[in-house]
Amino acid sequence: MNHLWLDLGNTRLKYWVSNPEQQIIEQGAELHLQSPIDLLLGLSQHFKSLNISSIGISSVLDNSTNQRLKKILNRLNAPIYFAEVQAQYAGLITGYDQPKQLGIDRWLQVLAMTRSPDKYCIIGCGTALTIDLLDHYQHQGGYILPSLYLQHDALTQGTKGIKIPEQAFENLVAGRNTSDAVHHGILLGLLGAIRYTLTLHPDYQLIFTGGDAPLFMQFLQEYQPRQEADLLLTGLQYYVQQQQGKMEDSIIPNRH
Template identity: 35%
Template structure:
């Protein structure tokens, strides 16, 4: 019997075993791979003791995951955003409106650094959150990620490719122009947030990126660091307290 962590996003399901308080090998599964129960049958042991779940996906997909887990887990625990957790204090007056993925990522980021962090999640959405050195969340921003920008453009204008192209300052073909424009919009928002964060704090904040779309952006953001499984890291911290409740 074992304990597993599950991060159900709008695009992928990430899961990993929790081994002596640490995250084991992370498995990333696309929603497009088919029925979640069949996908989990290939990825998980037949029985697990506890499943700790963080979900920002739609209700139908969340229910499908919980039903699949109910067939193999003795206990399922669903993480929720809290106004305060340890040193972390959320800026939202209504904490339930802050996505649990952002909450858990901030929890992990502060635990990692113990310092001021500008945290950027790059998945379906681009999320940006600022945390000061004491763990106080100073607020954030949400925008479409470069991937979602491309998908939205393609949906409205099918002749515009959904994928492909390379970033360049001034592109000489449409695919490169699309890649450059969508990645450039995300980079500009991050850089502007970085400058405002420095003004707010009086010094630079560490820039930390996580999520499936960080590779293309990190190289163009000097000093940025990557942490791909940050939500699962935060879920592991949350689970340690939940298990003692």
């Protein structure tokens, strides 16, 4: 029996399929172009052939869309677990004054790191660049910055000819043309934010996750950064394990 894990973002659907030993046997990512229902309908028949026994979901979509997605996934005849941000969970204390305002993707990444509790500065390199601080089980809050590509789009909107060349983020030398000045400046700003955070928290271990992690890590080697691939997936798996444990505890008969 296999397990299906879904990460539903604003523009992209990412999925993993793991075997009973939690080894990833299949994965994929596709843009849903604001039509996640249509995309999931197209994938559901494939998922049905994979003998799915449970489904874990991280979704930033609205409740109405999530309920429609759930109806489609019900065809797989497997229990569905939607991850939800909680003030306290499995020892983790969420740092936001209003925990529900914290993005589920950031929360799951922080939750994943509590499996090896320590002081961490967790950098998520996704649509936004996120910085979260974790002191063992206490989430300290964090920062959200536009990613390399969002900043590029904002700076070049309405202009002509400023494309992202292949070597755009290869170094940080002062640009001698507009393209280099823009791209090196964007990268310099994001690296500066990370460095400043670490000056405030010098004893925190630097953790990167997300597709652009290697790009940032090459400029921050003095901090001995560590990459955690698919940290959201790790957090989602841990979340579901805890949920399943609670369900098992609730059906154990009273022996007293």
